[in-house]
Amino acid sequence: MSDKELQTINTILDSVADAIFTVDEDMKITTYNKAAESITGIPAEEAIGRPCHEVFRADVCFTACPVKEAIETGMPVTDREVHVTGKNGRHVPVSISANVLRDANGRPVGGVETMRDQSLIHVLQQEIENKFTFGDLLSRNKIMNKLFAIIPDIAASEATVLIKGDSGTGKELFAKAIHENSPRKDGPLVIINCGALPEPLLEAEIFGARRGAYTGSIENRPGRLEMAKGGTLFLDELGDLPLPLQVKLLRVLENHEYQPLGAPSPEKADVRFIAATHRNLEQMVDRGEFRRDLFFRINVVSLTIPSLKERPEDIPLLVDKFLKRFNSIYHKNIKGFSPEAMQLMLEHDYPGNVRELLNLVEQTVILCKQREITVECFPESFLVTTNAVRRRKRTGASSPHLSKEVIIDALEKFHGNKGKVSKALGIDRTTLWRWMKRLDIQ
Structure with missing residues (x-):
């Protein structure tokens, strides 16, 4: 590559708002743009040629390096939130994406990583939370x-x-x-x-x-x-x-x-x-x-x-707070809940109030293997109860009476275990038995 072509590429990279750098097979920096300088406080002439972990000092450098993962797996890494430590010791929250670089024969020769500074977003989130x-x-x-x-x-x-x-x-x-x-x-x-x-x-x-x-x-x-x-x-x-x-x-x-x-x-x-x-x-x-x-x-x-049922507008705030807590405890990096999952959480009655929501978020964080919690991550008991609430709202029923369809559905999901069914439906075993008898459910 000629010096003119290299200068053109560097000019293009410097015009991009996100930090971009590339590394060779030894994880040493080969290119490094102005936005990267802004995040780290280290100029390009000092960064190029050095191992990337010495420059960025991210909290995942030695445990879950995104660019190393992309090179080893051949798969891109997207939107992973980490913290980079700048030259002055300031911790900068960034969103990282990484991919492998290959030569003309398809052989891996290094990797590329982009970083988006999330500092302003974190400040705004903190202001909202403080409010x-x-x-x-x-x-x-x-x-x-x-x-x-x-x-x-x-x-x-x-x-x-x-x-x-x-x-x-x-x-x-x-x-x-x-x-x-x-x-x-x-x-x-x-x-x-x-x-x-x-x-x-x-x-x-x-x-x-x-x-x-x-x-x-x-x-x-x-x-x-x-x-x-x-x-x-x-x-x-x-x-x-x-x-x-x-x-x-x-x-x-x-x-x-x-x-x-x-x-x-x-x-x-x-x-x-x-x-x-x-x-x-x-x-x-x-x-x-x-x-x-x-x-x-x-x-x-x-x-x-x-009760939490009386203040559903608090559910997204509390979910975000609990998600941060359990991400830290269980060393996860889950970004949030899918729109469908959040909708289910908003529709649930929460007889156990905030404590129930806390336990639900913890369970989903433990079981979730993706970056986003989906409906599939919810426990069966939560889905059964929430579906029962949905049906009751559709029919306009104000009492906690459940239909034959809901009870049969719950019995099938829990293989006839009446203890689990009554717990999922939020009723005691005696009430469940009485409804089964009244609705002629064997």
Whole structure:
């Protein structure tokens, strides 16, 4: 190739907005345009002749080099997102495509790689995320954003807070946001699930126990109240707290004192209380299952978290956030969900709320072998349930009653396993049996 022809090629390459470079069989740079200089901060005269990993210092250079993959497989690599480290140490997000270069006889003689700087796109994505973010909470829903707006005022007070919402809506994240924006943020946030232990163990877990307080108690055991000193105690699933312990909790709230099991005298409770429940405490009060005085004492400030079904506009935001997390955890580079897959996710009811969406994204990331998650990556139970929701919406049915066709379809998919069918349809086994009998399904 003449010098004039080479100069013409370099002029063409320098006029391209994307970074372009080529390497020989030894992975040493042979051509390198102006856009590549801009990304790395290294001029062409310093880059040409050097191994490409010394110049670009990408996070995949020694583990999954795109140009090396293209040369070895003979197949092009497209739109792979990586980070390049510039001369000044700045990490630049880029989208890479690579292909093999061959001579006139078809023999591989090197490779070519293009890079598109994604910095501006990442900045815009971060701005959008920041706009709808409060701590670990993320939402563009109007109700949720009203809650975000009042969290600083609630956090600044010492008032007890009752957070209400279905399981999986993120009540613990709200408690964390209140604590981290409060004067007690340097103290601990201690969490206890009031429904996770039987009453005797739960009492010792909350209030602590002194040596000899019960059989097998051979040393002093601090309770969660003591562990939360100077911070916040989050009582999750407060509606499951047994009535005898409700009395003791009320005393703590009123007198700011508690008495560990076996202790001769009470101790001061220097904690801020936040409670959460998915149950209707007002109805429990009317049925005598929850103390009225405790309800009014704990319900000073009340927050109600909407279900994910009530805020479908948050699904794409949450999916993107979860996808980034699981790409990092499982060392994947999945770009996103196909339009058909995203449509299914938008149509699903999510009885398990954000927690269900989180689990769904994690499962699809684990199982997906492509760069994009398609409908085929979804678990069968999700597809069955979503198809049932689609049919119900088409018929305009407002009740959760399912048609004979839906139930038979689910039975066939799960080979007659009624446990899996009931779980997929979001109903219990008794309801499934009753519907099968009513619809004469054998």
